[in-house]
Amino acid sequence: MSTNAQLATIFNEMAAVLELIGANPFRVNAHARVARVLKDLTVDVATLADEPKQLEAIEGIGKASAKKIAEFVATGAVAEHERLVGEVPGGLLALLEIPGLGPKTVKMLWDDGGVTDLASLKDAIARGALADLPRMGDKTIRNITESIAFAEQSGDRARLGIAMPLAESIVERLRAVPGAGRVQYTGSLRRGRETIGDIDILATAREPEKLAESFTTMPGVAKVLAAGRTKCSVRLEAGIQVDLRLVDEEAWGAALLYFSGSKEHNVALRERAGKRGARLNEYGLFPDDGDDAPPQQRGIAPIASRTEKEIYAALDLPWIPPELREDRGELTAQIPKLIELADIRADLHAHTVASDGKMTIDELAAAARDRGYHTVAVTDHSQASAVAGGLTVEDLLRHVDAVHEANERIDGITILAGSEVDILADGHLDYDDEVLARLDIVVASPHVALGQDPAKATRRLLTAIRHPLVHVIGHPTGRMVNRREGLHPDIEALVTAAAEHGTALEINANDMRLDLRDVHVRAAVEAGALISINTDAHTPGQLELMPYGVLTGRRGWLTADGCINAWPAKRLHAWLAENR
């Protein structure tokens, strides 16, 4: 973990404890803000630490925090942090992560219910002990129980956006080892799943021992779980397990196929092989001679093994992109040409300093142009999202003028004036039609009432989809990966209406959202609804989240033609103008 990330954790923990013990909320927020600033910071804070003025020059970091940062860089710890963490039971902070449980409730559970961690909370619920506490009705207790179940069910999987950079850095390191051959991450990460159980890396090497040693001794390893000739396994300080498998060059394709999964896809492939008188394993596709002993150990030559493509071909299949390997019909369907990152030419959902973003219009435009986009949309929050700096009508109209002025001034990219308009709980939009009609693009998104029942959620989203001035429905369910389930609308109804009304549904590429999720995208694609992949960027760096959205689109069988962000400028702009 980088110094920035470690310090971010420390400040987040201080914020959590301060919140729990009822400190001034603004002080709490200041700590959380420092954590956020540190996490977003592109420069290593350690390089600034010996000059306090440099630290204090960073927005959000004052004298006190600068001192703590310097203290950490010098000593590896922050005394105030240790003191604070010592004030509450260790397991209590984790309860704050459970959706619906805030500091007041957790404090009350601790003070009045003797709850000190997740186990004692579950025990108290089971004993019915919570019912005696204030504000703990049946419904609240049931909500807490469900939240715990949800957090536990998804809690041990890392988000794609956490696992991918880790895997890429490990792959890069291993490739640099002398004698290293091919090195590639496989598993659910290669398939682009939204969460990852562990990172699987496949490699060939002239001297496998050297690669293995480099792997087990790399920075960030907390514990070596296994260190054998063909398989090494470590647990990182980040809490993620990483497996390295070393294979022979001849078996590369078979091993890649096998370790990429999914298990269900592999089972289907093996069944298919069986029907063709062959056996498929991680060493290759072999003729089935009726002998149960592994063919590769008996010197049997494989029918195919060096590449995935050869193996699929031998099974009368085209090469199937990893993202589709979920046994969701990929062995029998016509495989479309899936969208690729290089197809993306526009980002249509981003925030500037006008609301809660960190970029100016010019900075956003430059970042989008640097990525080779022909179009970028400025879509700041609407008035209902007060805490996200939502714009009043007057502010919005001024902002629109500023965006249009920037569009005139800046060459090489079209800058659209838009808004991320709240879809209110009843489906109404947060601005009147006259205001919306002034915008080049309207992205309508749900932000509140994300626990409403499915019928209401469906009506709410259908209202927005049918609204003639809405172009895109932003993060349609409002779910947060591992954190919040979000809305459960009738997806079929939504995608059907979206196709009928020509409203695009967003894949929010932020790995915390990935909303729509893969299966919803598939439904939309099958219904003929358009998809828009956007980063919802608040910083220039967040424009780089686009690959996660594209992966999710690919998992939903999305083609470039079905994604408005991949359209040429002329087609996209004409489509936007049509919805007016």
Place this chain on the structure above:
DNA sequence: GCCGTTTTCGGCCCGACTGTTTTCAGTCG
């Protein structure tokens, strides 16, 4: 705890929703 400087102290954008209440506390964004 941070920030600004018509303020070195006093402010720091709060409105919607839920579930508990009988007028509101807690959570979320």
